[in-house]
Amino acid sequence: xKSGLTLLQSLLALLAGGMALCGLIxxxxxxxxxxxxxxxVGLGALTLARFFFRPISLWLDGLAAVLxxxxxxxxxxxxxxxxxxxxxxxxxxxxxxWLFVDQLSGEIRKGTVPRxxxxxLIPAVFGxxxxxxxxxxxxxxNVPPVLLPAPSAIGAQLANSxxxxxxxxxxxxxxxxxxxYIIGCLAxxxxxxxxxxxxxxxxxxxxxxxFMSALPIIGIAPIMVMWFGFDWQSKAAVVVAxxxxxxxxxxxxxxxxxxxxxxxxxxxxxxxxxxxxxxLRLPAAGPFIFNALKINSTLALIGAIVAxxxxxxxxxxxxxxxxxxxxxxxxxVWAEIAVAAIAGSAFYGVxxxxxxxxxxxxxxxxxxxx
Amino acid sequence: xNRVLPILTILVAILAFWYAAAIWMxxxxxxxxxxxxxxxxxxxxxxxxxxxxxxxxxxxxxxQVVSEIWNATMGxxxxxxxxxxxxxxxxxxxxxxxFVFGTALGVVLAVAIVHNDATDRSLMPWxxxxxxxxxxxIAPMVVVGLGAVGLTGLVPKALISMYLSFFPVVVGMVKGLxxxxxxxxxxxxxxxxxxxxxxxxxxxxxxxxxxxxxxxxGIAISLxxxxxxxxxxxxxxxLGVRLLTGSYNGQTIQIWAALFIAAGLAAVLxxxxxxxxxxxxxxxxxxx
Numbered sequence: 322x323k324s325g326l327t328l329l330q331s332l333l334a335l336l337a338g339g340m341a342l343c344g345l346i347x348x349x350x351x352x353x354x355x356x357x358x359x360x361x362v363g364l365g366a367l368t369l370a371r372f373f374f375r376p377i378s379l380w381l382d383g384l385a386a387v388l389x390x391x392x393x394x395x396x397x398x399x400x401x402x403x404x405x406x407x408x409x410x411x412x413x414x415x416x417x418x419w420l421f422v423d424q425l426s427g428e429i430r431k432g433t434v435p436r437x438x439x440x441x442l443i444p445a446v447f448g449x450x451x452x453x454x455x456x457x458x459x460x461x462x463n464v465p466p467v468l469l470p471a472p473s474a475i476g477a478q479l480a481n482s483x484x485x486x487x488x489x490x491x492x493x494x495x496x497x498x499x500x501x502y503i504i505g506c507l508a509x510x511x512x513x514x515x516x517x518x519x520x521x522x523x524x525x526x527x528x529x530x531x532f533m534s535a536l537p538i539i540g541i542a543p544i545m546v547m548w549f550g551f552d553w554q555s556k557a558a559v560v561v562a563x564x565x566x567x568x569x570x571x572x573x574x575x576x577x578x579x580x581x582x583x584x585x586x587x588x589x590x591x592x593x594x595x596x597x598x599x600x601l602r603l604p605a606a607g608p609f610i611f612n613a614l615k616i617n618s619t620l621a622l623i624g625a626i627v628a629x630x631x632x633x634x635x636x637x638x639x640x641x642x643x644x645x646x647x648x649x650x651x652x653x654v655w656a657e658i659a660v661a662a663i664a665g666s667a668f669y670g671v672x673x674x675x676x677x678x679x680x681x682x683x684x685x686x687x688x689x690x691x
Numbered sequence: 692x693n694r695v696l697p698i699l700t701i702l703v704a705i706l707a708f709w710y711a712a713a714i715w716m717x718x719x720x721x722x723x724x725x726x727x728x729x730x731x732x733x734x735x736x737x738x739x740x741x742x743x744x745x746x747x748x749x750x751x752x753x754x755q756v757v758s759e760i761w762n763a764t765m766g767x768x769x770x771x772x773x774x775x776x777x778x779x780x781x782x783x784x785x786x787x788x789x790f791v792f793g794t795a796l797g798v799v800l801a802v803a804i805v806h807n808d809a810t811d812r813s814l815m816p817w818x819x820x821x822x823x824x825x826x827x828x829i830a831p832m833v834v835v836g837l838g839a840v841g842l843t844g845l846v847p848k849a850l851i852s853m854y855l856s857f858f859p860v861v862v863g864m865v866k867g868l869x870x871x872x873x874x875x876x877x878x879x880x881x882x883x884x885x886x887x888x889x890x891x892x893x894x895x896x897x898x899x900x901x902x903x904x905x906x907x908x909g910i911a912i913s914l915x916x917x918x919x920x921x922x923x924x925x926x927x928x929x930l931g932v933r934l935l936t937g938s939y940n941g942q943t944i945q946i947w948a949a950l951f952i953a954a955g956l957a958a959v960l961x962x963x964x965x966x967x968x969x970x971x972x973x974x975x976x977x978x979x
Contacts, residue, residue, distance in 0.1 A: 329807075423809040430808060440812065447813035468836055525697030535911040536957050537918050540930075540950045543938030548749065619822060630922055631938050646832045654832050662824040 326376070326424075333420040334371065337382070340413035341365030341389070347406025355396035361388040362410050365417065379424035383446075386417035390453045403461040411457050418450045470652040478652040479659060485641070486660050493638040494664055496553040497625040501560025506617060508561065509568025510610065514598070516569075517576045527573055534566040542628040551632045559628040564617040571613035575606025608683050611676040618668045622661065709753055710739075716749040717742035751944045759948040779952050781929040785845050785917040786960070789852020790910050796853060797860025797905070804861070805868040805894070806886075815865075822858050830920040844927065852916035856909035863905030867898025896975055903968035910960045918953055930956075 326334060344362035365385045371377045393410050397403055422443050428434045452472050458464065459471040466474060479486070516522045542559050549555035579602045587597045629639025638657055645654035721742050725733060733741070743752035751759075763775035800818070804811045830851045837847040871893050879889045921931025930949045937946035 419809070422813050423807075426808040426812050429812075443809070443812040444816040447817060451817075468840065521697050522701070523697075524694060525699075525701035528694075528698055529701055532958065535907075535961055536954045537915040537950075539915060540918060540934055540946075540953055543934055543946050544943065544950075546938065547941070547943065627919055627922075631935070642832065646835050651832070651836070658824070658832075665824055666820055 327427075330420060330423055333416050333423065334368070334382075337385070337413050337416035337420055338366055338369035338371075340409045340416060341385075342369065344406055344409035344413060347404075347409055351404060351406060355392065358389075358392040358396045358407070358410060361385075361392040362413065365389055365410075365413050368417075379421055379428065382417050382424065383421040386414050386421055386450075389414040389417065390450075394453065394456060397457065397460045402463040403457075407457075407461060411454065411461070415450060415454065418446055422446050467649050467651050470655055474652050475655040475659060478656040482653060482656065485653075486656060488636050489638045489641050489657065490660055490664065492553065492634075492636045493556070493625050493629065494622070497556035497628075497637075498560060498621045498668075500553075501557035501625065502564055502617060502621040504557070505561035505564030505621075506568045506614060509565045509613070510572050512565075513569050513572035513576065517573060523573060527570065530566050530570045530573070534570055538563050538566070539624060539627050542624070543631045545628065546631045551634055556625045556628045556633075556637075559624045560621045563620045563624040567616050567620070568610075568613040571609045571616075572606060575609025576602050578602075578609060579605040607680040608676075611672065611680060614672050615669060615676075618672055619665060622665050622668065626661065706753060709750075710743070713748065713750045713752045714739050714742045717745055720749065721745065747941050747943055749943065751947050755944055756947045756951055759944045760951060763945075763948060764952075775930075775933065775948060775952055778928050778930050778933050778949070779956060781927070782914070782917050782921065782931070782953070783956060785848035785920070785929070786852055786910070786914045786956075788845060789849035789916060790856050790906075790913040792849060792853035793856030793909055793913060794860050794906060797857040797909070798864055798902070800857070800861045801864030801868060801898075802890075804865050818858065818861055821854075830916070830922070834920055848917050848920040848927075848929075851920040852913035855916040856913040859905040859908040859912075860902070863901040863908075864898055867901030868894045870901070871897045899971060899975065900968075903964065903971065907961050907964045907968070910964055911957050914953065914957050914960065 341362045341364075345359065345366050348359045348362065365388075368377060368381065368385060389410050393407060393414065396407070425434070425439060425443060429436055429439055455469075456472050459466075459469055460473075470478075516526050539559070541562055542555075545555045545558040545562070549558050583601055583605070584597065587601050592600070626637075626639040626642070629637045630643050633640040638661055641657050642654050645651065645657065718738075721738065725731075725738075725741075742748070743755070745751075748755070760775065763773065764779075800814065804814060833851060834847040837843070837850070875893060875897075876889070879893055882888075884892065917929070918931040918934070921927060921929035922935055930953050933949035934946055937943070937949065
């Protein structure tokens with residue numbers, strides 16, 4: 322085949338170019354299209370030439386995707402639905418982006434482009450494409466903002482109400498999540514180390530701990546609010562309860578991870594219990610402990626926010642979300658969600674980074690793709 | 692016996708601790724009550740019994756919770772608004788629906804990820820990132836938003852459960868579908884197997900153990916999703932609503948009862964998946 326593409330890629334290329342052509346025809350018939358968009362879909366339609374003449378570079382596909390997407394977002398009318406033929410352009414841009422990504426991953430596999438930077442480009446393209454489609458669908462189809470606000474509206478709200486969002490962030494994340502997370506994880510770690518010395522306790526606690534981490538512990542939130550009051554203490558208590566059991570179970574499992582040959586070596590060194598623990602078994606348990614830390618980082622944020630549904634002072638992410646839903650201030654709610662998502666991802670990312678540094682010896686860190 | 696004894700010991704210890712804590716935490720209020728009734732120098736055993744029998748205790752004693760569960764399930768008509776069995780059923784149906792959706796979505800995504808490089812590279816990071824978003828926190832909004840387009844009742848709750856439960860399935864299935872070794876894949880090549888056959892005869896059976904392990908995690912969090920999704924729709928019923936109304940009215944025994952029912956449901960569901968796992972593994976001859 323002249324285009325030098327796989328079957329899937331050929332189909333995508335056909336879809337992308339064809340949709341661009343439809344968009345062009347639609348613009349010609351209705352004559353109400355923006356100039357820029359018409360030019361962009363025109364260029365997109367030209368890529369169909371690849372089937373007749375010679376293959377074109379994948380970067381041209383990427384360029385076409387970007388051009389059509391940008392032109393389309395700029396051409397979106399305010400306050401009314403967009404003309405029907407604009408949808409062709411959206412599908413075309415999506416297909417171009419997919420085609421680009423598919424070809425790029427093929428190139429990465431062949432090793433013709435550097436893996437590190439290009440590997441990051443692909444998920445980025447997907448994320449941006451998702452945002453663009455969201456923007457186009459919500460504004461183009463004139464979805465009521467109460468239902469689903471456009472990303473641009475959420476971004477504007479994010480900038481506008483930064484002080485409120487910051488206060489909520491401090492209340493929920495700094496005051497509730499962090500202390501609760503630290504206390505819960507430390508308690509789980511210490512109890513696990515204590516339990517580890519007694520096989521009897523271990524045999525009893527491990528099944529119960531496993532069982533407890535499968536339970537909807539989040540349900541204790543109303544009880545904690547009754548016991549510890551409306552302020553951050555009750556939220557921190559929920560976070561402690563939620564993070565404790567995953568840490569306990571994982572640490573107990575991790576402390577068994579050192580093999581008997583390594584323990585025997587410590588014995589031949591005449592190492593005592595604490596030396597074995599600190600120099601062999603805790604480091605060997607590292608991957609398990611970090612696994613629990615990562616699981617807990619999401620659980621902690623969820624726990625704190627949900628606990629705020631049961632009663633809070635008039636600040637906090639959960640409070641803002643529940644009252645925002647009630648007042649139909651949906652863009653503020655989405656801004657809050659964006660903050661929560663960024664905070665959650667950053668929290669997770671920081672722990673993953675620390676993990677890379679601490680457990681550098683582990684195969685999952687040393688070797689290639691996780 | 693070797694495994695039961697330690698667990699029983701711990702359970703008894705927890706119960707003993709619980710009763711002791713109930714005395715301690717309910718004591719201040721009981722002192723006030725006794726003061727009002729002009730009771731003085733109540734013997735300790737009698738005082739303890741009093742703290743275990745309050746109407747709205749700070750910490751209800753286990754037997755109070757158990758009797759509340761019994762009264763609210765067996766003692767009431769199933770259709771009664773106060774019947775815990777009805778609320779448990781509402782939650783259970785949302786959980787199961789969401790779990791089925793989530794597992795199906797997870798398997799489909801995993802198959803796409805394993806068979807297409809571009810899907811793998813573009814989707815996988817976002818699937819992982821999707822779980823750092825505290826979706827439970829926005830459950831109320833999803834429920835309200837879907838309610839505005841006319842989707843009410845079971846489906847919005849099930850969607851929350853789905854969002855939570857698809858993740859472990861994707862991760863587990865990707866691992867499982869990739870678990871066949873090169874030598875096995877090469878064997879399939881020498882048989883001239885097409886991709887379809889490689890999938891059904893090698894990858895899928897190899898992934899089944901991982902699928903069940905993921906489903907056990909998935910069904911537990913799917914229940915959590917359903918409970919939290921119910922918090923925002925007090926009219927719809929469900930265990931989450933019982934938690935919420937209990938917390939508004941200070942009905943601690945009701946909260947604990949709902950909590951225990953939820954815990955019991957989780958245990959039963961996980962056990963069912965576990966039993967299915969054992970059955971399937973035995974059928975396909977997985978060595979334990």
